[in-house]
Amino acid sequence: xxxxxxxxxxxxxxxxxxxxxxxxxxxxxxxxxxxxxxxxxxxxxxxxxxxxxxxxxxxxxxxxxxxxxxxxxxxxxxxxxxxxxxxxxxxxxxxxxxxxxxxxxxxxxxxxxxxxxxxxxxxxxxxxxxxxxxxxxxxxxxxxxxxxxxxxxxxxxxxxxxxxxxxxxxxxxxxxxxxxxxxxxxxxxxxxxxxxxxxxxxxxxxxxxxxxxxxxxxxxxxxxxxxxxxxxxxxxxxxxxxxxxxxxxxxxxxxxxxxxxxxxxxxxxxxxxxxxxxxxxxxxxxxxxxxxxxxxxxxxxxxxxxxxxxxxxxxxxxxxxxxxxxxxxxxxxxxxxxxxxxxxxxxxxxxxxxxxxxxxxxxxxxxxxxxxxxxxxxxxxxxxxxxxxxxxxxxxxxxxxxxxxxxxxxxxxxxxxxxxxxxxxxxxxxxxxxxxxxxxxxxxxxxxxxxxxxxxxxxxxxxxxxxxxxxxxxxxxxxxxxxxxxxxxxxxxxxxxxxxxxxxxxxxxxxxxxxxxxxxxxxxxxxxxxxxxxxxxxxxxxxxxxxxxxxxxxxxxxxxxxxxxxxxxxxxxxxxxxxxxxxxxxxxxxxxxxxxxxxxxxxxxxxxxxxxxxxxxxxxxxxxxxxxxxxxxxxxxxxxxxxxxxxxxxxxxxxxxxxxxxxxxxxxxxxxxxxxxxxxxxxxxxxxxxxxxxxxxxxxxxxxxxxxxxxxxxxxxxxxxxxxxxxxxxxxxxxxxxxxxxxxxxxxxxxxxxxxxxxxxxxxxxxxxxxx
Amino acid sequence: xxxxxxxxxxxxxxxxxxxxxxxxxxxxxxxxxxxxxxxxxxxxxxxxxxxxxxxxxxxxxxxxxxxxxxxxxxxxxxxxxxxxxxxxxxxxxxxxxxxxxxxxxxxxxxxxxxxxxxxxxxxxxxxxxxxxxxxxxxxxxxxxxxxxxxxxxxxxxx
Numbered sequence: 001x002x003x004x005x006x007x008x009x010x011x012x013x014x015x016x017x018x019x020x021x022x023x024x025x026x027x028x029x030x031x032x033x034x035x036x037x038x039x040x041x042x043x044x045x046x047x048x049x050x051x052x053x054x055x056x057x058x059x060x061x062x063x064x065x066x067x068x069x070x071x072x073x074x075x076x077x078x079x080x081x082x083x084x085x086x087x088x089x090x091x092x093x094x095x096x097x098x099x100x101x102x103x104x105x106x107x108x109x110x111x112x113x114x115x116x117x118x119x120x121x122x123x124x125x126x127x128x129x130x131x132x133x134x135x136x137x138x139x140x141x142x143x144x145x146x147x148x149x150x151x152x153x154x155x156x157x158x159x160x161x162x163x164x165x166x167x168x169x170x171x172x173x174x175x176x177x178x179x180x181x182x183x184x185x186x187x188x189x190x191x192x193x194x195x196x197x198x199x200x201x202x203x204x205x206x207x208x209x210x211x212x213x214x215x216x217x218x219x220x221x222x223x224x225x226x227x228x229x230x231x232x233x234x235x236x237x238x239x240x241x242x243x244x245x246x247x248x249x250x251x252x253x254x255x256x257x258x259x260x261x262x263x264x265x266x267x268x269x270x271x272x273x274x275x276x277x278x279x280x281x282x283x284x285x286x287x288x289x290x291x292x293x294x295x296x297x298x299x300x301x302x303x304x305x306x307x308x309x310x311x312x313x314x315x316x317x318x319x320x321x322x323x324x325x326x327x328x329x330x331x332x333x334x335x336x337x338x339x340x341x342x343x344x345x346x347x348x349x350x351x352x353x354x355x356x357x358x359x360x361x362x363x364x365x366x367x368x369x370x371x372x373x374x375x376x377x378x379x380x381x382x383x384x385x386x387x388x389x390x391x392x393x394x395x396x397x398x399x400x401x402x403x404x405x406x407x408x409x410x411x412x413x414x415x416x417x418x419x420x421x422x423x424x425x426x427x428x429x430x431x432x433x434x435x436x437x438x439x440x441x442x443x444x445x446x447x448x449x450x451x452x453x454x455x456x457x458x459x460x461x462x463x464x465x466x467x468x469x470x471x472x473x474x475x476x477x478x479x480x481x482x483x484x485x486x487x488x489x490x491x492x493x494x495x496x497x498x499x500x501x502x503x504x505x506x507x508x509x510x511x512x513x514x515x516x517x518x519x520x521x522x523x524x525x526x527x528x529x530x531x532x533x534x535x536x537x538x539x540x541x542x543x544x545x546x547x548x549x550x551x552x553x554x555x556x557x558x559x560x561x562x563x564x565x566x567x568x569x570x571x572x573x574x575x576x577x578x579x580x581x582x583x584x585x586x587x588x589x590x591x592x593x594x595x596x597x598x599x600x601x602x603x604x605x606x607x608x609x610x611x612x613x614x615x616x617x618x619x620x621x622x623x624x625x626x627x628x629x630x631x632x633x634x635x636x637x638x639x640x641x642x643x644x645x646x647x648x649x650x651x652x653x654x655x656x657x658x659x660x661x662x663x664x665x666x667x668x669x670x671x672x673x674x675x676x677x678x679x680x681x682x683x684x685x686x687x688x689x690x691x692x693x694x695x696x697x698x699x700x701x702x703x704x705x706x707x708x709x710x711x712x713x714x715x716x717x718x719x720x721x722x723x724x725x726x727x728x729x730x731x732x733x734x735x736x737x738x739x740x741x742x743x744x745x746x747x748x749x750x751x752x753x754x755x756x757x758x759x760x761x762x763x764x765x766x767x768x769x770x771x772x
Numbered sequence: 773x774x775x776x777x778x779x780x781x782x783x784x785x786x787x788x789x790x791x792x793x794x795x796x797x798x799x800x801x802x803x804x805x806x807x808x809x810x811x812x813x814x815x816x817x818x819x820x821x822x823x824x825x826x827x828x829x830x831x832x833x834x835x836x837x838x839x840x841x842x843x844x845x846x847x848x849x850x851x852x853x854x855x856x857x858x859x860x861x862x863x864x865x866x867x868x869x870x871x872x873x874x875x876x877x878x879x880x881x882x883x884x885x886x887x888x889x890x891x892x893x894x895x896x897x898x899x900x901x902x903x904x905x906x907x908x909x910x911x912x913x914x915x916x917x918x919x920x921x922x923x924x925x926x927x928x929x930x
Contacts, residue, residue, distance in 0.1 A: 098874025098913045226870040233875030234863040234882060236807025236848035243806035251801055277790045295789070295797035300813065357811050357819060357912040358876045406809070406876030407912045438812040628816065629908075651870055655915070659873060662914025685910050686816040694905040696916040763794050763813050767833030770815070771824055772887060 016710070017212040019148065021156035022205055029082040029164075029200040031156035031208075033149035077131060078146070080109060080153040082161065086181055086194030088115055090150070091125040095137040095378040096229075097356070097405035097412055099716045100652035103228045104143060105150060107648055111220040112154035112213055113161075115181040115193065117228065127380035127400035137378035138413055138533065139508075140605040140714025143648055147712050148212075155210035157200075161193050164200035215646070215710060224651035229404075241361050241374055241403045242435055249363045249431035250280060252424055253299035255289040256440050257310045258756035259678035260529065264288050265309030273302050281428050282306075290424045292432055297763065300437065304758040314528035316678045320350065320450070323474060323526065323675060327452045330525035331472045334456050340465060343553045344456040348741045349541040351474075351673040351680065352448040353688055354534040358406025359441040364421035365431040370397040375418040376405030383415035387422045409663075410534040411446060414477075437760040439683040447673060447680075448534035449474035453545035457515065457553055464553070464568065467515035471505070471542055475524040477531045478504060505538055512603045513550070513568040536660070536720035539604055540667050541742075547600040547725035548738055561729070562587050562599050574603060577610040577641040580703055585612030585639035594618035595636075598730025602722035605714025607644040611661070611726035613637065613697070617734040630670045630689040630750050633734070635727055637699040638665075640719060645709035653715050654702045660719015661700070662691040667720070668727035670695065672746045681753040683761065689750070778839040780805065781850025791837030796820050798836045799847060807848035807879045811910065818909035821880035821887075822847045828887035848879035851886065862886050865926030873913035881909045881919055889927045899927055 022032040081089045090109055096102045106120040128135060134145075158178060165183035166173045168191050175186040184190040215221075232238035257264065264284055267273075273291070274282045278298030283290050291302040362375035371391055377383045380400045388395040405412050421434035436445065451473035458465045478501060505522040520542070554564035562582045569575045578601055581587075587597060591614070599612045614637040624631045640657050647653055670689035673680040682688040724742075732738040741747070754761050777786045780803065787802055796813075799805040799822075808831055811819030815833040822831055823846040824839075831845075839845070851860045859867075862882050872878045884907055892899050904920045911919065 098876075100873070226867065227872060229875065230867045230870060230872055233872035233878050234848075234866045235852070235859070236879045238875050239806070240809075240876060242800075242810070245804065251797075278793075295793055295801040296810065297793045297797035297801075298790075301792075355912070356874070356876075357817065357910060358809070358874070359811075405874060407874040409912065435810070438814075438817070655870065655873055655918070658917055659914035662916060684812050684814055684816055686812075686814070690910060690912060691914060691916070692910065693907045693916055693920075696905075696920070698901055698920075700917045761814050764815050764833040765792075765835050765838075767795070767815060767830050768824065768838050770833070771827040771829045772891060 017214060019152045019210055019212065021152045021208050021210050023156055023160055023202045023208055024079065025203055025205045026201055028084065028197045029157055029160055030079050031153045031160065032077065032079045033153035033156070078149055078153055080157050082157055082193055082197040082200065084194050084197050086192050087119045087121055088113060088157070089121040089123065091123050093125040093128060093131055093135040094142050094146070095376055095402055095405055095408070095412060096124060097376060097378070097408035099656060100227060100649065101142045103225060104648040104652060105146070106228050107220050107225055108147065108150045109154045111218060112151045113158045114178045117220065117225065119181055122228070124402040124404070126402060127384040129381050129384065129395060131381065135381050140716040140718060143712045144606065144714055147648070151212050152210060155212055156208045159208060159210055160200040161196050164196040165191055168196065168199065221648050222646070222650070225649050226651060238404060240358055240406050241363060241376060242433060244363060244374055244403065246363050246365060246374065246431055246433065249365065249433040250292050250294060251296040251299050252290055252292045252421070252432040252434040253296065253303050253437060254285065254287055254420065254440065255291065255303040255306045255308060256444050256759045257288060257313060258759065259313040260315040260444065262313035263311040265311050268307040269305070273305050276302050276305060281430065283424065283427050285420065285423050285427060287420055292428060292430070296435065300760055300763060303437070303760055304762060306758070313678060318528070318675060318678050320675050323450050324348065326525050327450065327472045327474070330523050331452065331454060332470050332521050332523045334454055334468050334470050338458045338466070340458045340460045341556070342456055342458045343549055343556055345549060345552070345738070345740060346452055346454040347545040347548070349451045349453070350742065350746050351450045351675060352534060352667065352671055353442055353445065353673055353682065354409040354411050354448055354532065355441045355445055355688070356405070356407030356409055356411050359436040359438055360411065360417035360445060361435040362418040362421040363431070363433050364418070364425040366391060366422055366425040371422060372399045372401070373418050373422060374401045374403050375415065376403050376408070376412050377415050377418065378408060378412045379415070383418050386415065386419060390419060391422055391426055410532050414446060414532055438685070439754065439760045442682050442684060442688060443680045444530065446477070446530045446532040449476050449529060449531045451541050453541055455545050455549045457549055459553065459557065462557065464515040465517070467511060467518040469520040469542065469546065470523070471520065471538065472523045472525070474529055474531060475527045476501060476533060476537070478533065508537060508539060508604060509542055510603050512570055512574055512601060513565070514570050515568065535663060536717040539602065539721040540664065540724045543600070543602050543721035544668070544725040544728050544742065547729055548732060551729050551732060552738060560588070565599065565601055569601065573643055574601065574608050577601070577608050577643050577705060580705065581610035581612040581639050581641040584641070584701060584703055585637070587612060594734055596730050596734035598726045598728070598733060600722045600725035600729055602725065604721070605718055606711070607642060607713035607715065607718050609640065609642045609718055609722045611664070611722040612639045613723070613726045613730050615727065615730040615734050617731060626694055628686045629692060629694065630745060631694065632669050632745055633731060634695065635665050635697045638697045638723070639701045639703070640723065641703045641705060642718065643705035643707055644713035644715050644718070645707050646712045647704060647707070648712055650704050653704060656715045657702045657719040658700065660717070661723040662696065663720045664723025665695055665727055666691040667724045667743060668731065669743050670745055672743050674746070674749060679756055681749070683754040687751045687753070776836045776839060777841040779842070779844045781846060782853055787836065789836060792835045795831035795834040795836050795839070795845070799831060805847050805849060809876055809879065811877065818884060819877050819880045821883040821909060823883060823887065826890065828884050848883060851883065860886065861929035862889070862922070862926035865922040865929070869918045869922040869925065871915050871918040871922050873915055877909060877911045881911065884909050885919070885923045885926065889923065889930050893930070899924055
């Protein structure tokens with residue numbers, strides 16, 4: 001990270017804040033940002049002798065640098081608009097799925113324009129193909145990539161408003177102050193920015209140099225801010241896709257196959273189901289049989305009534321055991337065992353679901369010559385192109401509206417429901433509001449692929465000589481547009497001709513410890529599953545395996561796990577978060593038998609993090625009664641310390657870490673999918689055990705480290721890896737046995753699997769009996 | 773088709789729909805009341821939690837025919853009006869604690885929280901950790917800790 005301006009000549013400090021923006025020809029003030037030469041990310045040119053596997057490629061270029069670079073040529077097209085009512089609007093070319101980027105974006109604009117936050121309206125931009133690589137939400141990259149361009153656009157607007165006010169108030173610009181959306185002259189005369197929106201507008205597009213507000217003058221950025229959509233969220237006014245009222249778009253559901261990607265055959269009772277109450281249409285589509293009805297309840301009834309012949313899918317007959325054998329066969333060699341002492345282990349990570357609480361869903365209105373789609377999409381340009389191809393329409397005739405998403409966790413990188421909705425709407429010639437049943441979302445939806453991670457560390461005396469990790473995974477589908485970025489940027493990368501996933505893997509992983517020669521390699525196998533990048537992608541598993549090995553290595557060397565990590569971490573910034581976690585969490589305090597602390601470290605997204613957790617594995621805790629759920633060991637305390645560089649919204653950052661901790665607890669202890677006979681047994685939230693209130697740590701502390709950095713790091717996925725690893729380490733220390741399979745309860749099936757035919761369960765009828 | 777009459781958020785409504793259609797779909801697809809969310813359809817995720825006569829109920833598991841004309845259904849949209857304010861104290865606590873992330877589950881969380889506080893108050897005691905552990909509403913964003921803080925704060929103002 002870049003340091004502060006301390007000791008730097010003043011003109012150089014200003015130079016780093018000077019950029020070129022645009023004022024666009026428009027009836028009201030529209031300012032746009034284009035990154036100037038000074039805006040290039042601070043990336044050292046790769047040295048020509050770098051070859052993979054290199055020790056630390058992420059020190060030269062990481063995934064976020066690559067995404068930022070890929071976004072550069074078109075970033076100039078983001079615009080801030082001032083309206084006559086004094087509001088400022090900005091259409092964010094990203095997806096808000098709960099991570100708080102509409103709030104942090106509004107903060108950037110409020111800061112640079114000196115307007116109150118509640119007058120900044122941030123909406124989500126429709127798919128804009130001209131943005132090419134600048135409309136992908138992923139890799140925790142939003143704030144990193146947009147931090148400067150959004151402020152530049154706002155600064156241009158501010159400059160134009162001041163110039164217009166100077167004419168209006170008959171005053172020199174230097175005698176004007178802009179505050180709270182009002183320009184005031186030294187004489188005391190004032191004018192609101194709304195009144196200036198027209199006069200500040202330009203009849204032609206022109207370039208405008210601006211200097212951004214220096215960090216020491218920030219009054220909005222860096223201060224805790226509640227979500228701008230909080231009121232809508234708590235009153236039920238916040239609109240998700242299925243809450244939109246699109247004329248004629250009636251509830252639609254798909255009857256899906258009993259096995260993963262099974263193919264649809266003949267339907268025996270089409271006429272009968274078409275005659276069911278409320279049903280308007282039944283039609284066979286590529287993924288199953290679509291039912292459109294007056295209510296989703298009637299869709300569920302019709303789906304359950306359909307008698308469909310199904311053909312085999314893409315994972316026919318497969319189970320956890322057979323996939324594990326595939327992974328063993330695909331594992332890359334770890335080399336000959338060295339003559340020195342080694343610590344070695346292979347860890348297994350089972351399939352996990354990245355289902356959000358809002359299931360896959362989309363609205364589609366497809367006409368003969370055009371289509372309109374509404375869905376929460378993190379890669380809307382790819383969706384638009386794919387939908388156009390499916391419908392055989394020109395891309396320009398497909399409008400894709402990005403709606404607010406009810407969670408993503410990687411799901412919304414893909415547009416499965418949008419593609420389906422478009423297909424159904426075209427086939428029926430009617431608008432549809434298509435939603436996956438939870439059972440579909442769980443059984444046919446995308447998953448975090450099953451993986452193994454083999455680690456071998458060799459050491460001698462107090463020195464670690466080498467660290468090798470061979471990560472082997474069912475293929476992760478990354479075909480959501482990141483591929484285009486990779487293609488565009490590949491020539492600039494020192495990664496030669498290695499594969500696409502390997503590139504992603506190498507650019508997202510880093511070795512933070514001084515462990516001698518280090519190598520990490522990814523091998524993938526089996527493309528028969530519906531997979532995707534689940535929050536934090538490879539890192540939770542890779543980090544969990546590494547941190548467990550670190551604990552074992554420390555024990556072998558007779559060292560305390562915390563002090564061992566502190567001594568081997570490679571830089572002060574990393575050590576600082578670890579030390580803070582140990583101090584705040586009371587590392588080493590005496591604890592009863594069956595309970596223990598665990599500590600872990602993780603670096604990614606230009607950020608560093610450390611987690612300390614306490615776990616209670618005593619039988620009376622593990623066996624506490626929970627109806628239709630899993631109790632298991634209880635994480636009783638979690639302390640999470642993070643340094644993300646410059647923080648835009650500390651309150652939002654804390655929220656993201658809190659969510660990451662809950663994910664980490666689930667990944668370590670309770671949440672997985674069980675594969676049997678070509679399908680996942682889990683069909684709903686009473687089968688899939690994501691963290692619940694009874695698993696939540698009653699004590700939770702999140703500490704944000706002060707940073708002099710001028711640049712923000714990524715945060716949306718950051719909290720998961722260290723949390724999962726710390727929970728695993730604590731479990732190992734509490735039970736005296738290092739866990740090697742995750743989640744730890746995967747071997748026990750804690751529910752009775754629901755039938756696969758019909759594919760969705762009936763809704764209960766006893767709701768009133770359970771009123772409480 | 774049969775007609776069913778009941779009260780929603782203070783108003784009498786009559787719907788023309790088969791009696792086995794669950795209340796969730798009557799609210800969302802027929803009446804356009806979209807605060808209660810679908811998350812499972814089998815009464816396990818609790819995203820649709822609303823109140824019937826002041827008690828927490830999951831409309832995904834209630835056939836509309838089970839409602840009587842005098843039954844008062846309250847969704848998140850009608851919660852504030854039950855205390856005659858713009859916002860219910862629990863909604864205010866939710867905003868103060870910045871609980872919501874994606875927000876999808878939060879209407880159900882708030883309705884469950886209000887019912888819990890009323891239940892505990894009726895038993896003449898304070899909210900305990902065990903009470904909070906007993907909440908079954910899923911939040912996939914993992915806002916559980918702030919939910920716990922907000923419930924304790926909101927309870928003080930109820």
